[in-house]
Amino acid sequence: MSKRVIYGFLLFFTAIGALAAGGVTWSLALGSACYIGGNEFVVMTQAKGMKPSPRIVRNMIIAFFALAALPEVPGLNIPPNFAIDHFPLLFTIGVCASFFRLLFRGENPPATIADIATTILGFIYVGWLPSHLILLRGLAPAGVEMIQNPLQQPGLAYVWASLFIIWSTDVFAYYAGKTFGKTLLYPQVSPKKTVEGAIGGLLASIIMAVIVVWCADQYVFPNHPFRDKLWQAPLMGAFVSLGAQLGDLCESLLKRDAGMKDSGNLIPGHGGMLDRGDGLIFGGAISYYWVCIVVLGTL
Numbered sequence: 001m002s003k004r005v006i007y008g009f010l011l012f013f014t015a016i017g018a019l020a021a022g023g024v025t026w027s028l029a030l031g032s033a034c035y036i037g038g039n040e041f042v043v044m045t046q047a048k049g050m051k052p053s054p055r056i057v058r059n060m061i062i063a064f065f066a067l068a069a070l071p072e073v074p075g076l077n078i079p080p081n082f083a084i085d086h087f088p089l090l091f092t093i094g095v096c097a098s099f100f101r102l103l104f105r106g107e108n109p110p111a112t113i114a115d116i117a118t119t120i121l122g123f124i125y126v127g128w129l130p131s132h133l134i135l136l137r138g139l140a141p142a143g144v145e146m147i148q149n150p151l152q153q154p155g156l157a158y159v160w161a162s163l164f165i166i167w168s169t170d171v172f173a174y175y176a177g178k179t180f181g182k183t184l185l186y187p188q189v190s191p192k193k194t195v196e197g198a199i200g201g202l203l204a205s206i207i208m209a210v211i212v213v214w215c216a217d218q219y220v221f222p223n224h225p226f227r228d229k230l231w232q233a234p235l236m237g238a239f240v241s242l243g244a245q246l247g248d249l250c251e252s253l254l255k256r257d258a259g260m261k262d263s264g265n266l267i268p269g270h271g272g273m274l275d276r277g278d279g280l281i282f283g284g285a286i287s288y289y290w291v292c293i294v295v296l297g298t299l
Helices: 003-021 023-047 054-072 082-103 113-128 132-137 154-180 195-220 230-258 273-295
Strands: 184-185 190-194
Touching: 003 023, 003 154, 003 273, 023 054, 023 113, 023 132, 023 230, 054 082, 054 113, 054 132, 082 113, 082 132, 113 230, 113 273, 132 154, 132 273, 154 190, 154 195, 154 273, 184 195, 190 195, 190 230, 195 230, 230 273
Parallel strands: none
Antiparallel strands: 184 190
């Protein structure tokens, strides 16, 4: 068995275990992965001659995940909407801190616009966006009492649906592109992706969304987390899949500009954390707002 397959399984089961446990465990696991991804982002920008503040990028990633995890800490009794309500405040602090830190960094020549911009982009891209997956894990329909069993919590169903949509997009886009691919999708950014592959991934994600949502409401979760709104499942699959595919292209754009094949070499045969999680970064945030707006009607 190749290293790629072995490490792929290890990564998969680690993620599944942390997700099933939920709470602080899920926050620590995903936050740690994004901390590593933040380091990879800084290295990419440095390869382009930019000098963002690694300290600000890392600390803001930690701050976003810590804030998102606060309602899950036992004994604090913090309301579920505390994190999303205070995200704008934390974001403002991060922007101000980025400017002030680079203003007084004391280097000659002083910091550039690119240094400031990449510092802010770093904690948005690898901190703020993926931390929505923590918020998504903590969502529940109105009127559902606190459920102690993590395997029965509605938020697990929402993250499961998101992950299955994103994974099916990746897998079927690869095989559809390999089998039927003839028309390059965006060769200037990703020379191997095809239109046929993108369509295959999109169609597969729509089917997968319907299956997961139906099973979640009818068999797996007694509290009907999707409120029996099966009609919205294919739309969710389409929106999240498109977000995941665009996220993949965006990460490819960053790597190409930096002259790098992979964002890192942490995972043998897979590259870096950003290479494995590029679809989750946008797909997770889109899933959170989709569930809030369409499924639960809380926004």
